Amino acid sequence: MCVGSRIASFLVGPPEEGARLDAYLSSQDGMPSRSACAKLIESGKVTINGTLADSKSEKVALGDRIQAEVEEPEDVGGPLAPNPYIPLDIRFEDGYLIVLSKQAGLVCHPAPGHVDDTLANALVAHCGYGHLGMLQGEERPGIVHRLDRDTSGLMVCAKDDVTQKALQDLIRLRVLDRRYVVLVQGYVAPDEGTIVTGIARSTKDRLRMAVSDAPDAREAITTFKTLERFEAGRRDEGYSLLECHLYTGRTHQIRVHMRHIGHCVVGDPLYGKGTEIQNLGLTRQFLHSWHIRFDHPRTGETIELADQLPEDLLNVLESLKSTSMGRTERGCEVCPQLGISW
Numbered sequence: 001m002c003v004g005s006r007i008a009s010f011l012v013g014p015p016e017e018g019a020r021l022d023a024y025l026s027s028q029d030g031m032p033s034r035s036a037c038a039k040l041i042e043s044g045k046v047t048i049n050g051t052l053a054d055s056k057s058e059k060v061a062l063g064d065r066i067q068a069e070v071e072e073p074e075d076v077g078g079p080l081a082p083n084p085y086i087p088l089d090i091r092f093e094d095g096y097l098i099v100l101s102k103q104a105g106l107v108c109h110p111a112p113g114h115v116d117d118t119l120a121n122a123l124v125a126h127c128g129y130g131h132l133g134m135l136q137g138e139e140r141p142g143i144v145h146r147l148d149r150d151t152s153g154l155m156v157c158a159k160d161d162v163t164q165k166a167l168q169d170l171i172r173l174r175v176l177d178r179r180y181v182v183l184v185q186g187y188v189a190p191d192e193g194t195i196v197t198g199i200a201r202s203t204k205d206r207l208r209m210a211v212s213d214a215p216d217a218r219e220a221i222t223t224f225k226t227l228e229r230f231e232a233g234r235r236d237e238g239y240s241l242l243e244c245h246l247y248t249g250r251t252h253q254i255r256v257h258m259r260h261i262g263h264c265v266v267g268d269p270l271y272g273k274g275t276e277i278q279n280l281g282l283t284r285q286f287l288h289s290w291h292i293r294f295d296h297p298r299t300g301e302t303i304e305l306a307d308q309l310p311e312d313l314l315n316v317l318e319s320l321k322s323t324s325m326g327r328t329e330r331g332c333e334v335c336p337q338l339g340i341s342w
Contacts, residue, residue: 005071012064021046022056025068032070035095035299045069078138081116082125091154091305096163096298098123098142099156101307104284108146108155110139119143123157132157133164145171145178145249153180153289154307166297171249177293180244180254181309181338183286183316184263185274187232188240191328192225195257199250208270209252211260221247222257227331231323236278239266239320243290243334254287266316280316288313290338308339318342 010028019027021041026034038056040046046053046068048060060066086106092099102108102119109120123132123142132142142157144167156176158164170176198217202208223245232238240263244254255271258264264272267282293304309317321342327335 005069008068008070010066012060012062014062016060017062018059021053021058021060024060033093033095040068078129080121080124080139083116083121084125086122088122088126092303097156097158099154099303099305101153102147102155104150104152107149109143127159131159133161135161135164144168147289150284151287152310154292154305155289163298170294174247178246178289179291181288181290182242182244182254183266184240184242184258185237185266185278186263187229187238188226188263195222195261197260199253199256209256211256218250219248220250220253222254225330226328227334228327229325230320231325255285280319282316286313286316306337314339
């Protein structure tokens, strides 16, 4: 709902001359997304030099005076406090969804010990409660799928219920392509493989998940491709860099599956077995959501994004490069995209 409107006025300067009208408007302070600006133009709420704009694609000229009538949304509140001080590394945004790169250490939604310092609080500050999908509840606004606190990388958030449901359907139908990079303990011999198990909450530790054939276990499917292998040293059994492709989204799925095949994730405090030396100094798991691809459920546009490894993970690989046993064909393709420069 809207409680009123305001008139926004802009004067086209030299840097913007020749830009599309919708692109120009969306780049101005205080204006909504490009798709929302296009709707303003189509609904007759934008003028150029006092004349109604004809098309969102018309070009602006130097000295043009652009005016737009922008609706002011109703202040829709909720239980979460907005936190504008949490940085959001947004890689794609329109009127329907956001793709961002989550930093390690950021919890996705409120949990014990994390009340107002989560991604959800940052999304409320960025979008407002009235512009986030609520299908997961008011304490998880916009959340479509989650990453563990200490897992970094790409994830998708929704701005309305329809988009949120459509994105969840893409995940359920296994057509939202999510790929992760993980460094594991030991020498992984095959160049590729598939792990299919049930996963359920551990009966021994409620904080952990476990491979299980219990009736309440949910099917979990992970495929992997080996990117690079590293020789064993005096105090470790070597390492392998893998790309994992998720076909399902169970809690801690990759971490549980890697432990299941005897190759724990380096730095994993919950499922790992390594010493500090074997964990290469990491205090969080070496797990990064590096690539995502899907067809936008509202516009049909193919969204495909890649995210380089953060500095702490690149430093770990730098420390191992002298022990590299060479890259696989897939590794030669992926590693440069991850920012691995050697």
